[in-house]
Each structure stands twice: as C-alpha cells, then as structure tokens.
Amino acid sequence: MFIGIDLGTSNSTLAVFDGEAVTVVANSLGENLTPSVVRVDSRGNVSVGRKAQRFIETDPGNVCAEFKRLMGTADAQQFPASGKSLLPEELSGHVVSALLANARDSLGFLPRAAVISTPALFELPQNHATGKAGKLAGLDDVVLIQEPIAAAIAAGWRQDLQGTWLVFDLGGGTLDVSLLETKEGRLRVVDHAGDNFLGGKDLDHAVVDWALRQIHRHFRVPDLNRANPRATRSLVRLKAACEQTRVELSRVGESVVAVPGLCSDLEGNAIDVELPLTRAELEAVVGPLLVRAEAVVLRLLAQNHRLPADVAQVVFVGGPTFTPALRSRIGEMFGGRVAEGVDPMTTVARGAALYAATSGLDARPAMPASTARSGLSLRIEHPAVTADAEPFVVGRFLLARGETSPHHVRVQRREPPAIDGVGDQDVAISTEGSFVAQVALAKHRKNCFRVSAFAPDGKAIELATSDFTIVHGVSVADPPLARTVGLACADDSMQTYFCKGTPLPARRMFVHQTVKAVAARSHDDALLIPVVQGESFRAHRNRLIGTLEIRGVNKDLPAGSRVEVTLHLDRSGQLHTRADVPAIGQTFEDVVHVLVPSASVETLVVQLAATVKRIEEVRKRAFQSGVAAAVQALDGAPLLLDDAEHTLDIAKGGDRDAAQRVERLLSEIDAGVDEAEAVLAWPDLDAEAERCSLLYTGLVAQWGTSTEQGLFDQALRAATQARAMRNPPELERQLQAMHAIGKASYCRNPRSSASELDWLSSHVVDALNVAEANRLIEHARAAMQREDHFCVRGLLSQLWSLFPSSVEERRKSFGSGIR
C-alpha cells in the first residue's frame, strides 16, 4: 500500500495505490477534499477541515487557513482563546494527521510512510518544513515530490505517452508550470517556472479589491481597507463571499457578492453588500493575473526554445483552473490539446501515491517478528515501479552461522502467468552468496514473481522471503532539486555542491581553506560556513539558507587550515552539514536551520527604496552604454515595483503573507537588475577571458603537469564555447578553473616564489596581522637565500592566509570564513 498526500493551500487530499489502482480516501464527511484549515478552541482542542472552516467567520482569531504560503518561516500563528501558538509546519502537521486518521479508518492501519507533494518552486526551507509536518503527524518516513511531476505521473499512468507535456498547476496559493518529457515511459522534468504568490487566493483578492472599490463608491467606510488591521473580520467575510461568487461564475454567467451587515458607515448604519457580478466582469477583474499566468507559460517555453506547437498535451491541475477564462486562454495557446479524464482536484495526490510505489515506500506497518516465515534469509532488491520492460533483480542470501548458500535459484513468474517466449529462469549463485537476474515485465500492470532456491542435488531449500512484485509504468527516479545549493566563499563566489535538477538524496564533499584564525576554546570566536541556494555564481545574489559554525575549537586554528565540508540533502529536503578540520582533529556537524527569512515591514520599506535607487542607476548605465539587452533585462521591473509597493501597503495592515510576497518580488526585481548588470559587465568579462587564455596558455604548457595541461585545455575549450554562447555564469566558472590551474602551474617556476614574495611585501599593510606577516616575510627571505624552496612555499601559503578577500567581498558573502 502506497500513500500520496497533496498538502494544498486551500484543500488537502490523500490517495492510496495498491499496486493495481489508485483511490482517493474520503474524510468522515464523505468528501475527497479536506480544507487545510485548523482551529484551536479555548480548551486547546484542535479541529481540522470543514469543522474548523465553519468558524472562519465567527471566530477568525482562532482559525488559521492558507498557512502553506508561510511554510519554512518562523511566523507562529497565535490562538488567543487557548493561548497556544503554532508554527506553519505544526499547522500542516495537524492537517496531515487528520488525513492519516481518515486513511486508518479506510485501510485498517495507520500509514507509517507517505509521499507529500510540494510546489516545484518551493525552496529548501519550505521543503524541510513540509517534511517536518509529516514527521509531526507521526510518519516515520516522508518523501517529497514536486506537484507537477506528481500530476504528470497520474496523467500519464497506464498510457503510452511520448513527447513533451505542460502541466499548468494553479493552486490556492501558487502557480507552477512545468515542461516534462516522456521517452520510453521515463518522465523527465525539462524545466519549470512559476510564481509562488499567484493562486486562487490572489484571484479572490482581486475580486475583494474590486468589491471594496464598489463599496467605497456607494458608502462612507474609509476604515474598510486591507491596510487596516481592525477591518480583518469584515474582510474575511467579504473574501469568503467573493470566493464563493468566483467559483459559482465557473458554472453560471451571473452571480452576486452578498454579505449582509458587512460593517457600519461613519453614521453607524449597518451596510448590507449586494454586488452583481457577471462572468465577463470577473474576467476583466482577474485579467491582469491571467496575463501574469500566461507570461509564465510563454517564458518557460521561450527559455527552453519550444513553441506551443511542440507541446503534445496540457494537464490542468488545481481548483482555480476551472475558471473558464483561464482554461480557454491557456487551452487556446496549445490548440485545445488538453488532457482529458484528469481530475484537477485529486490528480496530484494520485500521482504522489504512484510515486510512493516507485520509491518503494510501503505505508504498511512492519511485520512483527513472530509472523516471519522460517527458512534461509534472502534480501531481494528490485524496482517497485519501472518503465523498463526488462529490469534487473538482485538477491543476496544473509546467512547465519552454519548455513550455506544455495547452488542456484529459479525466478518464476506468477502473475500474469506467462509472457510470450519468456519462461522461468535458473540463475547461479556467486561466491558472495548473491545473484543478478533480469526479468521480463508485462506492460502497464503488476508483475508478481517468486524466487525458489535449490541445493546442488536439486533439492528445494525453504526461503523466509521469496515473493516480489514489480509494476510496469511511468517512472521517475528521484525528486529533483529545484535550485542549486552550495557554499558562499569569502571572495563572494559560490562553490556549487548540487546543481539544480540533482536527484535527492545527494551527498558531496569538497575541500576548502579557512580565511581567518579561530581562537581555542573561545565561544565568541566563530568561523562561518554559509550555505546558499540559487543559480548565480556570485554568492550574494543567492539566498542564504543556513550557516554552519566552527566554534569552540580545542586548539588555535590558523587561517589557511584545510576544511573538508560535506553537504547531505535527504529526500525530505533536510540539509545536513559536516565540516572536518584535520589540523585539530575536530568535526562540526549541524542540521542547517533552514528558514525563509522574514523581514519586518520597516526593513522592507528600506529595501524597496534601495531597489528603486539601484534600478535607476543601472537603467542610466544601460542607456548610456546603448546595449539593448541590458535595457530589456529591466523591462519587467516597473510592473513588479508597482506590485511590490501595493503589496507593501497591504503588509502594513499586518498581512504576513503580503510581507513574504514583497520579499519575493524584491528578489525577483534584483534578479532582473543582476541580469542587466551581467550584460553590462560582459565586455570586461570577455576581455578577462582573452587575457587569461593568453597569459596562462604559455605558463601551463611550460610549468604544468600533464594532468594540469589536460584540465587547462578542457577548461579553455569550455570557456571558448561559453564566450561564443555569451554565457556569463559558465564563463566565470571556467575562468575560475583557468586561474586555479594557471596559478598552480606557475608555482613550479622557481622564480614565482620571489615575485609572490615581492607582491606580498609591497602589500603587507593590507594583512590581517601586519607584525606576523612581516615576521613570515623575513623567514621566507632567509629560506630563499638558503634555497629551501619547500620551506618558502610553506611560508608563502601561511602569508597568503593573512591576506584574505576584501572586507566588502566577505560582507557580501554572508561573512564566509572559507574559500
């Protein structure tokens, strides 16, 4: 039994896959969708779903909804009646718990493992919080899958699909658009784009804004606005009515936003709101949002060099995609090629359940030891779901003392009983007590097998485990990482550990050096290793997601010490960091505290002003340079700025979600400005590449080892390609490699030490510790005179550690203490 959970902004769903069919588990009210709403009453009792939603108008202070958009933040929701406060992941944990209770009632056991879906653009902190929600709900094992992949698996299940797909997933709070490719039953995410702050909720807010404009036109109610915290209660009621009308207008041509006694005017008269709204008017109201959604689709296609005609089918996911204007607008872009028979409301949960089978994540509780069969213990490894019609099966006998390995095994097909031309197969056992067999599968169905073991004389040997099942279907190997993860180095570069698209789990180690000394046994003196997520080669352009600290060392740790940093990302998006420092024999470990940073409204006001100023400066430079691409990169900025200013006004009214949205908008604007700056900086970068190739080609040929020459040759070719493609991040990466190889080669030149020493002597005033630098320079000169080159190199490396990156670079790189 495999469980998939769609933990949505508005509603959540749980589906079960039994190896044959996927079914959605209904809640106690018989509904497939459970509202993602939590209420805590005055006695501290927690209720979830429809029961909690009923109190959203009468007791809004103790009911919390739409908390998915706050996942990964430290914003706790207060429940004044009970005095309780719950973090977003705790609220989600209660929703998952309620879904699991429904599953227990339906299946007869409480699931112990499940796959939970998350939006494709969720970053590590949000994924981590989602994994934590599952654990809080009592799951032992939680695996995450991106919603569009889950939707595509569900849509493509049991179909011979080939080609490119587009999944348009408009949920309550987020828009995810994904381009997928199916080849020979294997699903691959080509790319995705989206907007973490565009969903059904935003459509509702657009209608609320329209309704407020109508109300203000007819009544004197200046206090009724979204920037006023005292208007919250009335606005909650108005929003509920607007949502109901918007949903109704998906089926009918005309409806009314009706809220009796919404508020009082300045004279104290109660106001009954009754605003007629037609489908055409609604389409005009939400039009700008639909344009925004359409732009995301076009951007995704353009950046992958595809045309709408290249897309075989579009899959709609999420309740808001029932909106007729949206459906027709997006559907028409693709000539009406919309996948049929897909339920937008439950498809993600269904896909997640199918993915649980791919991952072998059985939800059933472990079998008690007393019920285990007797016989030789055999471990069988096989894919639970695969697109391969002839996968491998590996078995290994786990022998107790006195037991001997069988002579051979027979892999027998049990269900379906026969496939043309394929029968049972006998496989010999290796000296390791293992076997590798290849089995043939019947397509798009469950295939059951049995392993029998035999002694050399042909006598059957009893086995404790002998049956296994493989389902043939669409397979996805592992959930891919949505954004690149790496370490910020002191020179403001990013050392990439895991590229975007890396399957999880993933683990990698790289070697770094410290750029500052750390005093022994001091808990105030720390060396920071910032972990960042993003696509820029420059550390500061990425988002800081956590920091590992080296603090409380048992011996003085000099600058320039070797640090081996390992990052391990598990399947639930949790990031484990480990730094081994061989010089002092200490290891520092941490589970990075991944949180979405939440800025105060005051900080956002300052940030917004700074962003406006930066845009003006870069735009001026762009126009002066006359480079069209730089000007174009800033095209989207004014619209986003308007949005940020408007949303900031709402955030001033206490809407935490709006504050998060402003942060996102500001980083999106920054990305555009960064792009414009990169375009403007291209001539310098290109010239540097030319200079590097001229300088280092000769040096590496003369002084480099054969490995260095080979590596340099390859880096030079990759750099030439990056120059031809005008790809700044790739060129920067290759230049970094060329610098490293070139300088390492030059170190073999006996005269290099002398010139390095000259440079260091002339810049000694810039050293962190001038006295120590002078002492080392003196020693190095003495060693040079007695031609002790080994000693000179050692002293030079100590000296370089006293010349760290500039203060500005370190500040930008989140105070990184490594390079």
Added chain:
Amino acid sequence: MAIAQSSAIHNLLLRHLENPFLVLEVAVTAEIGDIERQAQKLLAMLAAGLVEADRYPTPLGQRARTPELVRMATSELRDPARRLLHEFWACGWRRAS
C-alpha cells in the same frame, strides 16, 4: 595561495572523477535506456551490499561508488545538454589517459 590553489584543483578533479560515464561504467555512446538499466542494476547491487558494485575505475585509480553518485550520474545523463558536457569531459579523460 598555494593551498587555496591546490584545493581548487582538488575540487576540480573531484568533479571530473565523478563523471557520469565513469561512475556508471557505460560508453559515451550508450542509449538512455541502457544507462537507466545499468543504473538500476548498480543501485540494486549496492542496496544488496554486493562488493563488486561499490567501487569504479577512474584514470586516477578506484573510487567509492555510492547510491547518491549513481542517481546523480543518471540524472545528469537524462538531460541532453548536461550529457553533451559530460561526453566532452569523458572524451577528454579518455584522450588524457
């Protein structure tokens, strides 16, 4: 600088020693179906604890093979653009060795 350079080279080498074609022990001309199947076989062998799967040869000697490395290698080769890059480096390695 010398240490920093040596670590940069070391990290560069680490990346190249994790070339997907080396990790999976498949030819640069292998079809994606064969690559997926090889990866599935290696993952099953690693999960079963078979010694023959836990190392792979590189021009600089044997290296440890982990399930994470196999998954990363497969994922890299699924993406045609990334695969092209790895083919480029793998051919370079073969010429160098």
